[in-house]
Amino acid sequence: MAAPRDHRVLIPVDVLGGESVPATVIEAFASVPVVLLGYRELPDQTGTDQARDQYGARARAELEELHTAFEDAGCLDVTSRLVFTHDRLQTFERIAVEASCDAVLLLNPAPVLESILVAIRGEVNLEHIAQHLETLLAGTDLTVTFFHVVDDETDRERGTELLDTAVAALADTGVDRGRIDSSLVVDGSPTAAILDAARGHDLLVVGESRPSIRRFIFRDRAKTLAKGTVDPVLVIRGEYLEADDTELTVDDTELPIDGETDKSTADDADGPDNES
Incomplete structure (x- = not known):
């Protein structure tokens, strides 16, 4: 018999773009293990190292404040990741697999959540x-x-x-x-x-429409729905998707949060900022 799943949710937040998680969402997801992904998508001409040096401290402070808000709401299992990336959608997918997240919440305002x-x-x-x-x-x-x-x-x-x-x-x-x-x-x-x-x-839940994470789950109907609705959208990943099946190219820089190892060197290796 398979072990029970934690049903962990990835919540990407553009911490430097003024995006936040509505209090109603924080309260509703307090019983669910959460991975907060603070991110900033960069123009191609901006290096991730440059962005990390310039904005890292500010982004970290914003993310830590959000992390505390989840803890104060009673969320007993919340972790944080901070990335600067040239492709946010690809990063969402990779982190979802790495952190064993069963779903990804695409944020929109949520005045009420009933x-x-x-x-x-x-x-x-x-x-x-x-x-x-x-x-x-x-x-x-x-x-x-x-x-x-x-x-x-x-x-x-x-x-x-x-x-x-x-x-x-x-x-x-x-x-x-x-x-x-x-x-x-x-x-x-x-x-x-x-x-x-x-x-x-108040909240729209959809499943993935592709049989593989490599087909980019946010480039199908889920992405269209997230753009077309004023509600948050929870995308539940197919349980047939496993980390070993992915072949994603990454170009993001991660900053360590909650004692995580800084993976910036490994993650930047395939990125455009390391071209010779």
Whole structure:
């Protein structure tokens, strides 16, 4: 029997760009192991060493303040990473694998956080998604609506069965059935339908649509949804993704936080700033 998963969440924050984590999100994720990724994406012409020397102390202070906010909210498992990078999306993916994160939270403002919309497209990973939701719901009054879009009426029965399976999977984890709802929509444009439905909720949860981390999980529908909604978007990674399967090229510089080893030398080795 496999060991239980921690359902760790990566939360990237542009600490030098004025981005912060809403208090509502901090409270909602207090029961979940969290990896805070303070980052700053740099123009190609700006070296990571230069940015580290110029902005490192300020970025570290901002990240440590955010780290403390999670601890004060009762988060017992929070770690921090700080990076300067030329490709933030690639860095998000790499850190998600390195830190064994099951999900990545793409931040948006969250004045209130009471209801979650979970957009599902198939049976793959439903149990994994349910387990992650159960961890997130622990100690909160959050409600969940599973949402599915079908192309035409001929698919309605199949879609209804899928939603019933998702609801049952979450209820089987011990979540009160009264906190779980479902909704089926017939629409030829799934992304537009999801964005429309998300307006009535406070957090959007989606799964990866690619079978490999190398296909860049944020360059598919999840990225489009994150740009189109005013809600935070939680991207739950497929549990079939393993660190050994990745072949990512990195060009970011990490600063040590919480006693981590400074990996700047190793990580910059393939970056553009070390060209001879």
